[in-house]
Amino acid sequence: MEDKKVIFSGMQPSGSLTLGNYLGALKNWVNLQNEYDCYYCVVNMHAITVPKEPKDLRKNTLEVLANYIAAGLDPELVTLFIQSHVAAHAELSWVLNCFTYYGELGRMTQFKDKSKKMESNAITAGLFTYPTLMVSDILLYQTDLVPVGEDQRQHLELTRDVAQRFNNRFSETFKVPEPFISKDGAKIMSLQDPTSKMSKSDANENSYILLMDKPDAIRRKLKRAVTDSEGVVRYNDTQPGVKNLINIYSKITNKSSQEIVSEYEGKGYAKFKDDIAEIIINELSPIQDKIDYLLKNKDYLEKIYISGAEKAEKVARKTLRKVYKKVGFIPRF
Template sequence: MEQKRRVFSGIQPSGNLHLGNYLGAINNWVRMQEEYDNYFCIVDLHALTVPQEPEELSRKVREVAAVYLASGLDPERCVIFRQSRVSEHAELSWLLNCVARYGELSRMTQFKDKAQKGGAEVASAGLFDYPVLMAADILLYNAHAVPVGEDQRQHLELTRTIARRFNHDYGETFVVPEPMILTTGARVMSLDEPKEKMSKSSPRPGSYISILDEPDKVRKKIRRAKTDSGSEIIATEDKPAIANLLGVYAGMTGEKIPEVERRYEGKGYGDFKKDLGEVVAEGLAPIRERTLELLDDPAELDRLLDAGAEKAREVAHPNLLRTWERMGLG
């Protein structure tokens, strides 16, 4: 029997999970449950790169787990776990720190952007170093493919570089992972500023649609979403706002963008946004309701995450031991 290719991905438990997380990641993960051997993580160690309120972080971990399950991820068909409960992630990260190069990390554009906003002098060492932890997350499971957005492609290239360097210096150890760049819905932009990616940590509630927003709030946010000049409902470079909304419509319905464009030919933005509000509100409503039900039983969520961590450790620990041996620590 042919062994399935392995996929690893994860989301930070910070901010509010939003429509972009669902269309760009979670919904696609649900679809690939049968085709791949999947490991879906809640990357709480990554969340610590910026200050977190401890109780809020614990609450958000459960919330992300509940959204995973409510969206259709099945613990019988994939491994769902909390990163910090598999200590091999942190340990492999240190070993790979001794393989990664300072110059490589200093060129990471995400660190430059975040440090520029908050000041490089006060940015944590973890924020600078977290691409190495990301590499450890992936290489620990010998993942063949990693579903990533364009904003994480540079970090995945660093992971590939680290894997190749380790294999060259210490002998064949890690699978060199390939990016799995998704198309429709892969990059949902802000509703009020379509040149910015929709963000979990945005201080502007009108810029994103939270998975836990009530249906009426979803409709209102879509109604108020920014549009472009003109009136044609087409996805072109000079219409970034409408192109974004068309991508959302296509992502929620499974249609192709040209199909949606044809349906609204000759119609105005008002009609389109009204229909889109219904599509998004109705699509997210059952996920929201199921998430809230699951959050009513935090002990069961913790049990499921602990069970997932045990399964993850069965793969992670032997791979860590092999890394020890290759580096002379065995």
């Protein structure tokens, strides 16, 4: 039997994920789990590149793991783990820091964006070099495919460059991963600024929907969602707010944008927004129940992340041993 191709991805533990995380990534991950050998982790080491309260980080890490499982990831089918539980991530990152150029890291868009918002004396080395940790995350598992959105494409290009550089210097060591582009590439945008991606870091809480938002909060946020003065449900770039709402509707119901436009011909925005709110509420309700259940059963979550880390560790150590040997480190045993 042919081996399944390997997929790797992860999300930072920022507490409850957003509807954008769920529709833009998690649902796609769930669809991949039968066909691929999937490694999905909670990237808590990336989280500390900016200051975090330790108790919040611990709580949020478990919440994101619960979100993964509640959204449909099956621990029997995929490897679910917490990044810091597999020490090889940090160990490989150091080696690959020595093969990643300063100029490459300085050009990373996310570093430039984040550092602009900080005092220059508060920018840490970790924030600058975290793309190399991301490179290590991917290369440790001999990953074939990485699900990426447009904002992650630059990180994957760096991963490919570093892998090829190492392979050229020391012979074939890493698989050079390819991007996995979802057939449905529509991004979920902010409800208040549909030119920006939906993000929980937005100062305006009406701009995003959390997976754990109550029905009343979802209805309120949809009512306030930015549309335009046309009052007609159409799918085009001149109405980005309406287009974003249609994308949300489409991703949950699997109806095409054309079907949705036809359904709301002559009905205006109020009915359209009310219906989307109910569709979101119905989609999230069973997920919320499952998250509540999982967070009340932390022993179960502990079994999942311990088992996942053990599986991930075996694969990661195999890659790390090969790397250590090639760069000239004497093996301990």
